[in-house]
């Protein structure tokens with residue numbers, strides 16, 4: 530990745546400076562809140578996303594969802610930022626009343642994601658943690674506060690990026706989402722990526738890396754290396770929660786984020 534030579538600020542998330550970890554789920558993000566099990570489920574799924582109620586294969590559902598979004602855009606003549614925002618809002622409404630996997634039954638709020646719908650950089654974590662589940666917003670717990678510092682250290686703000694997770698509902702006791710849950714939720718993430726159309730996706734942690742780059746990938750091996758797929762550059766790095774547990778991971782994440790910043794600057798050049 531070529532550099533424009535700009536000197537980046539030193540990282541500010543020094544050891545011991547970050548907030549203490551919360552209950553421990555590695556990832557955690559958010560959006561505005563909508564309680565799980567919303568009574569509008571039937572209405573919204575029936576009107577906007579009837580296919581979500583059907584037991585069809587995940588890939589088919591993703592294609593249907595994408596087709597619906599494209600059709601709506603063409604029909605209504607929407608384009609650009611407002612179209613993206615509307616599409617994401619419609620997808621979020623469906624997500625907020627989703628019951629495609631068992632995680633819906635135990636979460637407090639669905640955490641869809643938030644940020645700039647036209648963002649050139651997306652950050653994808655694992656799933657909501659305790660604080661995210663409480664607030665319905667991604668990365669607002671201790672790991673989220675550290676993510677804010679990581680962004681700030683390379684001159685980025687949440688307004689410039691889009692932040693979400695592989696699964697949108699908190700797994701009980703912060704356990705890892707299982708493959709069925711990941712598969713059930715993947716149409717949401719895939720559609721978010723298609724609508725936002727980022728140039729760079731930063732995979733925060735092992736699950737996001739395996740979900741988006743390579744199902745057999747080991748984060749410790751491929752961290753810090755660019756991967757290109759379908760015109761998108763993927764940068765796998767450690768999850769902020771891993772840094773809270775092991776401060777020695779801060780330096781490699783800092784190095785990874787410098788690469789991300791340089792790539793971002795080159796996009797703007």
Ligand code: SF4
Pocket residue numbers: 624627628629630631632633639696697698710713714715
């Ligand atoms: S985790 Fe995803 S698929 Fe499962 S209920 Fe929540 S939004 Fe639906």
